[in-house]
Amino acid sequence: MTRAETRRAPQDFERVLSSMCTDPHPAAREAAERFLATNPGDPETYPTVADLEREAVAMLGDVVALDDPHGYVAAGGTEANLQAVRAARNLADGDVNVVAPESAHFSFQKAADVLDVELRLAPTDDDHRADIDAVVDLADDDTAVVVGVAGTTEYGRVDPIPALADVAADVGARLHVDAAWGGFFLPFTDHDWSFSDAPVDTMTIDPHKVGQAPVPAGGFLARDPETLDALAIATPYLESDTQPTLGGTRSGGGVAGAHAVLSELWPGGYREQYERSQANADYLAAELSARGYDVVDPELPLVAADLPDDEFHALRDEGWRISRTASDALRVVCMPHVTREMLDAFLVDVDAVA
Numbered sequence: 001m002t003r004a005e006t007r008r009a010p011q012d013f014e015r016v017l018s019s020m021c022t023d024p025h026p027a028a029r030e031a032a033e034r035f036l037a038t039n040p041g042d043p044e045t046y047p048t049v050a051d052l053e054r055e056a057v058a059m060l061g062d063v064v065a066l067d068d069p070h071g072y073v074a075a076g077g078t079e080a081n082l083q084a085v086r087a088a089r090n091l092a093d094g095d096v097n098v099v100a101p102e103s104a105h106f107s108f109q110k111a112a113d114v115l116d117v118e119l120r121l122a123p124t125d126d127d128h129r130a131d132i133d134a135v136v137d138l139a140d141d142d143t144a145v146v147v148g149v150a151g152t153t154e155y156g157r158v159d160p161i162p163a164l165a166d167v168a169a170d171v172g173a174r175l176h177v178d179a180a181w182g183g184f185f186l187p188f189t190d191h192d193w194s195f196s197d198a199p200v201d202t203m204t205i206d207p208h209k210v211g212q213a214p215v216p217a218g219g220f221l222a223r224d225p226e227t228l229d230a231l232a233i234a235t236p237y238l239e240s241d242t243q244p245t246l247g248g249t250r251s252g253g254g255v256a257g258a259h260a261v262l263s264e265l266w267p268g269g270y271r272e273q274y275e276r277s278q279a280n281a282d283y284l285a286a287e288l289s290a291r292g293y294d295v296v297d298p299e300l301p302l303v304a305a306d307l308p309d310d311e312f313h314a315l316r317d318e319g320w321r322i323s324r325t326a327s328d329a330l331r332v333v334c335m336p337h338v339t340r341e342m343l344d345a346f347l348v349d350v351d352a353v354a
């Protein structure tokens with residue numbers, strides 16, 4: 001790649017319909033650039049970014065309605081999910097297992113592999129949510145953590161979190177909610193649980209997805225300080241005593257970007273974004289349905305629809321960045337950069353390739 005090419009805008013979002021990341025908010029870009037050379041992994045040397053991280057975690061606590069949250073800005077949802085499993089394993093005795101719906105993100109497979117725990121995947125129901133009876137069948141006294149997903153990667157579904165909390169309580173397991181993608185939409189929906197009233201132990205909520213922060217900015221939150229204690233490793237050569245994070249040196253840009261955009265958008269800006277994105281998803285679902293495609297009703301702003309193979313590939317050839325679920329349904333993620341005009345242009349091409 002030539003130097004001129006590397007100076008080009010690296011990403012144009014005009015035809016990106018599959019990504020769970022988005023064009024970062026201008027305030028977040030600016031803050032990320034200013035803090036690029038800082039390392040929140042070394043808080044005594046870089047105290048300003050360490051303060052920003054504490055404030056970012058407090059704001060993430062506001063988003064999920066958790067008073068006094070404990071956590072940090074992770075590299076992404078994968079790290080946050082792995083840390084949730086790691087904390088649960090470290091707090092349990094002996095060989096443990098993790099029970100998750102099969103809709104859980106593949107990061108749980110990485111976590112199980114790295115941490116050497118058994119991952120038990122429960123089938124989902126006809127509406128792509130965790131099947132509670134199947135979760136009950138798989139959970140036992142060795143279950144360290146039950147996982148629920150609030151905004152699944154493929155269908156944008158929210159699992160029945162209170163029922164999963166009951167299953168976890170019955171077997172003495174912890175409850176982790178993966179809201180990596182859905183977390184910034186949930187406060188504006190009428191879901192029937194929150195961190196405060198359901199016994200959720202840990203949660204993933206990523207600023208670098210719907211939060212509109214630059215990558216890397218994942219969010220790992222815990223209700224109790226004991227969770228971070230269970231992750232802490234002594235750091236002899238640093239001035240701080242221990243580190244709960246998986247990464248050592250981390251991006252100050254990610255932390256500062258998350259802090260800036262949360263300060264800017266929570267709550268009003270995120271509410272407006274949710275309303276726009278959900279309206280776009282409802283619109284696309286209705287338009288595809290009217291054209292005879294089988295569409296999964298979008299609970300959150302993600303539309304899944306059956307699209308013949310040749311049409312899918314023809315749309316990709318037109319430059320549309322679209323992807324498919326494991327069962328080959330088209331998925332369109334209505335992220336903040338996805339506008340009604342983009343969807344209209346997409347529909348023109350859908351008609352052309354039909």
Ligand code: PLP
Nearest residue numbers: 020076077078105153178180181
């Ligand atoms: N959890 C969910 C629900 C996701 O959708 C994703 C990614 O899309 C992840 C976790 C992993 O996040 P990351 O790619 O930031 O590691």
